[in-house]
Amino acid sequence: MAELTRLTRHSDARGHLVSVGASAEVPFSIRRVFWIYGNTARFTRAEHASRGTTQMLVCVAGSCRATLDGPAVSGTALLDRPDASLLVPPMTWLVLTEFSPDCVLLVLTDTLYDPADTISDLDHFRALAAP
């Protein structure tokens, strides 16, 4: 199951704040942060797996759908709130779809960017991930 984890939201009259950093919220050391936005035509994104990177996805504006397929986790989840996260383990094929025009997807990872970490061929991934 691709299960969302609810994050603590600190709210008052000024609005909301969600903070992650302790091990309970992010089960890894944050090495890289990236954000995806401006997908006005609802293209599919990702369509790859990471060999050794764990990712935490949070949709901080708008919504999108994440579909995961791998030995550790598989399933789909609608990301539509800034206080819910989805963990994507290494060796998990990730497909991102259904971007709302205002979607901003925040991703925290435990590695710096390395093209060699990415598997972009589905057949190759399936061969590697097979038990």
Add this chain to the structure above:
Amino acid sequence: MAELTRLTRHSDARGHLVSVGASAEVPFSIRRVFWIYGNTARFTRAEHASRGTTQMLVCVAGSCRATLDGPAVSGTALLDRPDASLLVPPMTWLVLTEFSPDCVLLVLTDTLYDPADTISDLDHFRALAAP
């Protein structure tokens, strides 16, 4: 001067991606990430300084204004694009205003949350920051 640093934006038909993690983009180890949103009434936020925390601010949706005052940097900057960052050094009084209703302000810091790190009294801050 409160100067923005332009971040590299990777763009194609699917939209945009901005990634930070290398030392050139974030001049510290990321320990905590938080995001502020839902400020529909345009309240002022922050109004405090950190004793030992460096922060990097990026407005990933909408816009807001950051006003900085401290020995290292002072000035004001409109944060209105997801590919520009503003560095806030320790011992800098920070005031956030002019939130657009859709503003999502992303903040990366080099410390875990510690209430003792925050100075919320402006007179106290001025006394500590005085040369």
